[in-house]
Amino acid sequence: MKLANLAIPIIQAPMAGGITTPELVAAVSNAGALGSLGAGYMTPNEIRIAIKKIKGLTKNPFNVNLFIPEPSHPTPDLFLIQQLLTPFWNELSDTRFEAFHAKPPVFEEQVQVLLEETVPVFSFTFGVPPFSVIENFKTQGSLVYGTATTPEEAKILENSGVDAIVCQGSESGGHRGNFSSHDPLYGLLTLLALTHETVKIPLIAAGGIMNGRTASATFLAGARAVQLGTAFITTTESGANATYKKALLKRPHPETTLTKVFTGKPARAIVNAFVHKLEGHEIPPYPIQHFLTQKLRSLAAEKNRPELMSLWAGQGYPLCRPINAAALIHQIAKEFQV
Amino acid sequence: MKLANLAIPIIQAPMAGGITTPELVAAVSNAGALGSLGAGYMTPNEIRIAIKKIKGLTKNPFNVNLFIPEPSHPTPDLFLIQQLLTPFWNELSDTRFEAFHAKPPVFEEQVQVLLEETVPVFSFTFGVPPFSVIENFKTQGSLVYGTATTPEEAKILENSGVDAIVCQGSESGGHRGNFSSHDPLYGLLTLLALTHETVKIPLIAAGGIMNGRTASATFLAGARAVQLGTAFITTTESGANATYKKALLKRPHPETTLTKVFTGKPARAIVNAFVHKLEGHEIPPYPIQHFLTQKLRSLAAEKNRPELMSLWAGQGYPLCRPINAAALIHQIAKEFQV
Numbered sequence: 152m153k154l155a156n157l158a159i160p161i162i163q164a165p166m167a168g169g170i171t172t173p174e175l176v177a178a179v180s181n182a183g184a185l186g187s188l189g190a191g192y193m194t195p196n197e198i199r200i201a202i203k204k205i206k207g208l209t210k211n212p213f214n215v216n217l218f219i220p221e222p223s224h225p226t227p228d229l230f231l232i233q234q235l236l237t238p239f240w241n242e243l244s245d246t247r248f249e250a251f252h253a254k255p256p257v258f259e260e261q262v263q264v265l266l267e268e269t270v271p272v273f274s275f276t277f278g279v280p281p282f283s284v285i286e287n288f289k290t291q292g293s294l295v296y297g298t299a300t301t302p303e304e305a306k307i308l309e310n311s312g313v314d315a316i317v318c319q320g321s322e323s324g325g326h327r328g329n330f331s332s333h334d335p336l337y338g339l340l341t342l343l344a345l346t347h348e349t350v351k352i353p354l355i356a357a358g359g360i361m362n363g364r365t366a367s368a369t370f371l372a373g374a375r376a377v378q379l380g381t382a383f384i385t386t387t388e389s390g391a392n393a394t395y396k397k398a399l400l401k402r403p404h405p406e407t408t409l410t411k412v413f414t415g416k417p418a419r420a421i422v423n424a425f426v427h428k429l430e431g432h433e434i435p436p437y438p439i440q441h442f443l444t445q446k447l448r449s450l451a452a453e454k455n456r457p458e459l460m461s462l463w464a465g466q467g468y469p470l471c472r473p474i475n476a477a478a479l480i481h482q483i484a485k486e487f488q489v
Numbered sequence: 490m491k492l493a494n495l496a497i498p499i500i501q502a503p504m505a506g507g508i509t510t511p512e513l514v515a516a517v518s519n520a521g522a523l524g525s526l527g528a529g530y531m532t533p534n535e536i537r538i539a540i541k542k543i544k545g546l547t548k549n550p551f552n553v554n555l556f557i558p559e560p561s562h563p564t565p566d567l568f569l570i571q572q573l574l575t576p577f578w579n580e581l582s583d584t585r586f587e588a589f590h591a592k593p594p595v596f597e598e599q600v601q602v603l604l605e606e607t608v609p610v611f612s613f614t615f616g617v618p619p620f621s622v623i624e625n626f627k628t629q630g631s632l633v634y635g636t637a638t639t640p641e642e643a644k645i646l647e648n649s650g651v652d653a654i655v656c657q658g659s660e661s662g663g664h665r666g667n668f669s670s671h672d673p674l675y676g677l678l679t680l681l682a683l684t685h686e687t688v689k690i691p692l693i694a695a696g697g698i699m700n701g702r703t704a705s706a707t708f709l710a711g712a713r714a715v716q717l718g719t720a721f722i723t724t725t726e727s728g729a730n731a732t733y734k735k736a737l738l739k740r741p742h743p744e745t746t747l748t749k750v751f752t753g754k755p756a757r758a759i760v761n762a763f764v765h766k767l768e769g770h771e772i773p774p775y776p777i778q779h780f781l782t783q784k785l786r787s788l789a790a791e792k793n794r795p796e797l798m799s800l801w802a803g804q805g806y807p808l809c810r811p812i813n814a815a816a817l818i819h820q821i822a823k824e825f826q827v
Binding site for chain 1: 658659660671673674675676677678679681682683685686696697698699700702703705706707709710711744745746803804805807808826827
């Protein structure tokens with residue numbers, strides 16, 4: 152089996168946007184599970200600093216995740232969307248609405264840092280990197296994991312030479328990882344059943360898993376490990392803002408929905424005023440909408456306004472526990488039934 | 490535990506529309522699982538005849554399922570939808586397009602027959618019947634199962650006095666059973682995890698389950714039995730038309746989608762020309778669209794035109810087996826891992 156040599160078959164999902172602090176990654180790896188740095192939005196230099204920090208905090212394997220770049224879109228007319236966003240902006244700031252025109256970090260430069268620093272596991276989302284990239288990591292002795300949302304995507308990943316595949320069910324929080332043009336939104340159990348018939352390499356189950364009982368169910372269904380994102384957001388070491396953590400733990404629990412309103416790419420978040428207001432309007436494609444709303448969302452976080460934040464959450468988020476990462480891992484492992 | 494006293498904890502789902510023949514129901518019950526008559530669309534007299542036939546074929550428990558009636562809608566202007574359907578009709582028939590204006594059978598009359606004939610299990614979908622209905626069945630010694638798509642619906646059902654709850658995941662084929670105004674489309678595993686924390690009565694897992702491995706996974710996740718629909722459509726005893734069975738077994742496997750185009754109510758079916766043509770247009774509410782397309786769909790079935798049929802299918806349908814019902818049940822039971 153080509154998974155990292157883990158004492159506990161739990162992977163903390165690589166969530167981008169500052170949640171996966173080096174402290175969280177190292178705490179998870181030190182507990183015998185696999186910590187993951189969500190480095191998709193990070194500059195090469197930020198990645199280098201984070202990797203060095205993680206290595207200073209743990210001797211155990213860890214994972215760094217990057218986003219496969221997508222074909223860029225011509226910027227559409229942003230007048231209407233800015234009209235929609237401006238009232239929210241004005242609630243948060245006295246300055247004029249800031250439409251960012253930032254560019255995502257360059258994938259090749261991010262890869263270069265990972266190869267220079269060496270990482271035990273390299274994982275990626277939103278596509279398949281060139282063959283040479285996968286080959287270079289494997290030559291260095293890194294394990295390589297890809298992300299699939301359908302059995303067909305899993306087959307493409309297996310053919311690309313990855314060591315294991317994260318099967319992302321429709322239940323999962325944050326961005327959909329699909330790289331085919333269409334996403335049929337397979338529920339996790341069915342995705343595992345169909346993918347298990349399609350590929351031979353190890354499968355990692357992701358989507359809605361919050362406890363050992365559900366994790367064990369995915370092991371029976373063919374997974375060799377589980378990847379949990381939402382469950383780690385409310386841990387002590389997570390870099391999630393306090394307002395975000397509170398929104399996950401608060402009762403009653405509003406529904407989640409898959410929406411493009413925050414970034415231009417479908418992602419699962421708790422339904423809030425921002426979703427209600429923008430859903431149904433034409434949304435610019437990723438990453439344009441991401442940069443357009445980024446500053447607004449971080450202002451909302453600073454000002455404790457959850458109704459204007461992107462509250463990424465899997466469908467299982469009502470089971471979040473406020474706890475430190477090691478305790479969470481040990482509790483889940485204690486709940487295992489197989 | 491208040492499930493029927495089953496040798497094998499498998500329930501054949503009550504699919505309406507002629508699939509669940511008395512022969513299928515009895516074959517399943519004779520094999521030690523629970524057969525279900527999908528009687529939602531049947532007249533009281535048809536139901537009586539079917540129940541008598543089932544009782545002649547098996548001494549074991551079986552289930553009869555009814556639809557809870559929904560608030561009726563004023564009939565909208567049907568001009569546009571008839572414009573869309575007419576070209577399909579003309580491909581299938583030389584007569585003028587027939588817009589049915591049938592009414593669904595009367596729920597109270599259906600219930601009366603079930604109470605007169607007595608049934609071991611009464612189950613229902615799309616809502617919650619009046620308290621007196623549930624009470625009358627329980628007084629007779631029938632078990633009563635309701636259908637939920639969210640933990641909140643499950644709580645309402647538990648409070649109504651049912652004996653067990655079918656938890657329908659987003660993976661399942663055919664109609665969504667939700668009776669709240671909104672359907673957050675929980676994947677089965679997460680629905681089980683959250684519902685298990687919410688109610689105390691036994692849960693039955695439904696949605697995408699096609700084999701013993703996946704069934705076992707739901708047992709670990711808290712289910713006491715599994716309900717399989719799609720897997721039984723391709724059995725010898727199923728009343729599904731040959732074109733429908735062939736569409737489920739044919740390779741490669743097109744995707745499924747949740748769509749209102751066939752009946753006016755969201756249901757999962759294999760994507761075909763009918764879906765492509767009507768998706769995105771305004772569709773009259775259930776049951777108006779159901780009756781509007783019913784004759785067209787049955788003509789398409791007669792004429793071997795799967796692209797114009799409602800090919801209900803769960804996300805796991807690529808794992809369908811052409812086999813008799815008893816053999817399917819025994820194979821699945823042999824695959825159980827817990």
